[in-house]
Amino acid sequence: MPRTKFQEVVFALLMCFFMVLAMEVYNTAFRLGGMSNACWLPALWEMRIMLPTCFIMSFFFMDPLAQKLTFAQLTPGEDRPILVILVRAGITVALMCPTMSFGATVFFSGFHAEFVSVWLQTLVRNFPMALCWQVFFCGPLVRRLFRALFHRQLQTA
Structure with missing residues (x-):
């Protein structure tokens, strides 16, 4: 959907912001025993x-790889x-989920004897939420915001 490097950066920032916000609230709610204003x-x-x-992991590493893997299976313009x-x-x-779960485990738990178990537990807990949030909420929201922000540029190109 983005057509310029600037648009790619804006799209990535929007996507990262809404994904990280949701996942941080989700994980904080787990730590605090449930969702509340304290989260x-x-x-x-x-x-x-x-x-x-x-942003760094997705923009520079994972998004290019995701695009390459997607386009190895599908052809935009031909496939729905x-x-x-x-x-x-x-x-x-x-x-991204294993990568960000690893990062969260490093940043917030540190390396210790149970590190791999904590990372895997975090990954298994986060993956369903991340997938559903991305497909049903974050992705559509960010695409809509992006189209609203770049309405004129997207029409002329």
């Missing part, structure tokens, strides 16, 4: 670490657009 401040505080991490979107979203989550 928001710690989640926002952790975003200062996780948002730049997510919704199929391309869903496959790309699934591959992106499959790449």
